Amino acid sequence: MIADIHHARDAALHEIEQAPTLDAIVALQARLTGKRSELALLKTGLGGLESVDERREAGRVLNEAMDAVVEALARRREALESEALDIRLAAERLDLTETIGRPRRGHAHLVTQAWERLEDVFVGMGFQVAEGPEVETDWHNFEALNMGEGHPARGEFDTLFVDHVPPGGRAGSTVLRTHTSPVQIRTMLAGAPPIYIVAPGRVFRRDTPDATHMPVFHQIEGLVVDRGISMAHLAGTIDAFTKAFFGQDFSSRLRPSYFPFTEPSAEFDIQLPNGQWLELGGCGMVHPAVLRAGGIDPEEWSGFAFGFGIDRMAVMRHGVGDIREMFSNDIRFIEQF
């Protein structure tokens, strides 16, 4: 009996070992472990054994044989499956460098890229972002900024005028804003201190385009109005901005200058890591007349303002040799950035 069992087991194990496919395994599974398999038949013959010991012994051997067959089937199935997977994997090979077409994502305008980077730096410093109209009243653009009718500084702005006449107003009183500073006035009139804003935007001058000037360009303006704001805060803010925007190895300085809407006024320069100084923009303490125009009592509050060109930031960062190309809308330019 025992010998029969071993014989049946070995034959089964051999067959399993030789099974060529997963389908053959399925067939063998039924034949070798089913009710009519040789081992199953031997099991029915157990009852013919005489002694209990013999039956027990033969039963144990039979169970071991069956386990061995089941295990062999599983092992063989796994091996065949793994082999099949390997074949499929090899057949599925792709060359991942074999890609047609370029990345489809569009390119943001250089001015937008600089604009958003600037906004992000100032937002990080606790500023909000204010906006205003591009067509402005001469009151917002000039008068409220301490440049009354006939003020000599008005002449330096090369203002573009439009034919809009407000109801009951006069012709020639509507301009394309020459700077973002009118947003200061609008912000002060619309709210109350403390004010911490930057105002990026499009501005206009009657300037013939050349490699460094466009009649339509972009500026960012900053305004802080709070209690106890001094020129030291202006210097500190400019310096913090310089380091955050350009890098920790840049520094800044203020130089006396003149703007009608700030006093004291300053130019601010940044120093490049190579020691070279670069004039960046204008700034100063908000003139008391400007605070008053914004409905703010200059005895109680004080503030500073600063402004500079956004386009120039893009020009500097990317080494653009001719600013006119930035506005040519030539896709060959746009795609470079």
Next chain:
Amino acid sequence: MKILLSWLRDLLDVDALDAEVVAAALTDAGLAVDSVTPIGVTVPGVVTARVLRTEAHPDAAKVHRVYVDAGDGIERHVWCGAFNMAPGDVVPLATIGTTMPDGRTIERRGILGIDSEGMLCSARELGLGDDHAGILLLPTAAAVGVPYGEALELEPDTLLDLDLTRNRPDAWGHLGVARELAAHLGVRLRPPGAELPARGPARSASVDIVDGDRCGRFTSTVLSGIHVAESPAWMQQRLRAVGMRPISNVVDVSNYVMLELNQPNHAYDLESLGGGGFVVRRARTGESLTTLDGERRQLHADDLLICDAADRPIGVAGVMGGLDTEIGERTTTVALEVAWFEPAGIMRTAERLGLRSEASARFERGVDPYGIDRAVARFVELLRETCPDLVVHAGTVDARGGSLPSADRSVAVRVSEVNRIIGTHLGPADLPPLLEPIGFPTTVGDDAVTVGLPSWRPDCEIEIDVVEEVARRHGYRKLGSEVPRSPVSGGLSPVQLRRRRLRDVVLGLGCSEAMPNPFLAPDSARRVGLDDAAIRITNPLVADESVLRTSLRPGLLAAVAYNESHRRPGVRLFEIGHVYRPADAELPEELEMLGVVLAGGAADDAVRIWREISAALGLGARIDQSTVPAGLHPTRSATLSAGPRPLGAVGEVHPRVLRELGIADRVAVLELDLGQLLAREPKPAQWRPVGRTPSADLDLAFALDDDVPAERLEKAIRQGAGGLLVDLELFDVYRGPGVADGSRSLAFRLRLQAADRTLVDADLAAVRERVLGATAKLGAQLRG
């Protein structure tokens, strides 16, 4: 402003000045020095030569032959393109082999086969100033054959170019710059004297200021014993160095005084002055005057005139003198005008006449109304160098007008205010040492300092003006640096955040950002099929950029055309920018718009972009094809509506517009009013439990007439399906065999699910029935 270092040195109590130290000091003080240029170095090889004769050549019209004697007795021949010399003149001759300041070397080069033995030089060629109008004429008494520097008594000097701000008219003269420098370096200022020397017999030129609101002060002083001659070499050199051409002693002294003291002045030949005096009045309509530059000037009733006592106009006040009263060679007696005019009026006249003279530039900024006496004294002192017999007559007339600023201006400056604004901890006693050196006298009180405002600083009027002076003198770099702690929470507004998201979505869809000019040509709108009504620029640079855009489309389509013509068809561009429309309000209507153009794209490409934006920003709109936006394809475009005013437009550009612009491909467009799109933030989506029961799908295909939008069928299915519908998708559109002409098959997949139970066949059948009922009203027929 051109400033000479040697001139500054004359005005300061110093032995020597270092150009770099001076430049740094002035820049720190707010008088920014743009450049520092060494001048007055004699170019080796350039010698004095006397002109013997000149001779024209029949074949050369632009040059002539000049024969000179360079001191060695040999007659030398040079070709010369300037004609301002006569026999006997002494001129600089650059000999063969000389290297000029601009780097070129003089070679023996001929014209018409005739050699030139050197080159005659202009002032500019020798680095002596800006004058290049002719050959530099040297003093006729000069020795011949010596370095020209000897003839000119040339001394090395340094020229500083100052970039001055509008508030510092005082720095338009060397004295003002020297004052600032003296304060900065801590040395004494040495201004020329203000006292007139001994007077001769009384002789006056009367002055009648008619319009005192425009002329605050007008002094006339009669000087006789004048002999018109050349100025001394040192004066000529200085004038040349700052870009002025020496003319004669009287004119040169006049200019020198202006450059030194910032006091423009004018000497009239007394003989030619009708009635022997002056009237200062506004011009009358129709009056005109020929100015010194030979131009006939038509005058305006707002222009201020200097007239003689016979009421004949002899000068445009503060701008330019008249030709008739110019100093001539035989002038012996002059009436010297030194005056103060109201700045804004001068600016208006100079602008109107397009005539910005050295004088008008100074008067319109504001000269020192009380520096006049010093100017007269200095004029006399300098003229006496060449006119030893000069007589200053007693009887100077000093007429005043109502616009004359007060001589005694002062302001109380609170020390606390100084500290509050500039962040210092100064005490009252700290102010005088800062302010007095620049001419602001101080009287120290307990909390405030009374500060006198100098007459040469018209920009200083109120307390904050003095605060700035204190800051400047204290030094901006010593003011400290501290970042204020913003109590405001920084960040972008919801609209700004949504704008960024919008831009990012459009970029992600393969569109690049353009920035076309917002100024259009007058016909741009019409050419793209839009209304002409627009805001116009009244003073445009060019007519082609004189209209403010009412739509982003003209600019974007121009960009498409440009790229197509540069072998880049198929561009996908967008712009986020403002358009401007006429409005009956304080300002024109200004809308922020998104414009997208897809070259080579069809309307459905644009719709796809709209659907992505709509999904990303959570705002839907009806695609209304019954209202075709202007300039778009009539059967492939729609208005996007989501409220009382259109949200935008989507579709394709009208083929007629494309032809007009020379664009070969189709162009799909999408335009959105961002004022609406960005302002409408959707409410936060509310949770709906994800059903745990199984869902079932129902596919239905309908044949539907082409005239009925698919959107309406979708809506009908939605209504018919009722509450069990959890998702609906159009998954196939088919036209062709099996579907009648003029209609198409639209296949939808309905996903159905009940919250509380598994659906059974009866549920699906019921939904199907209801959907068929609802869609039948549109004429939709269920297909097999």
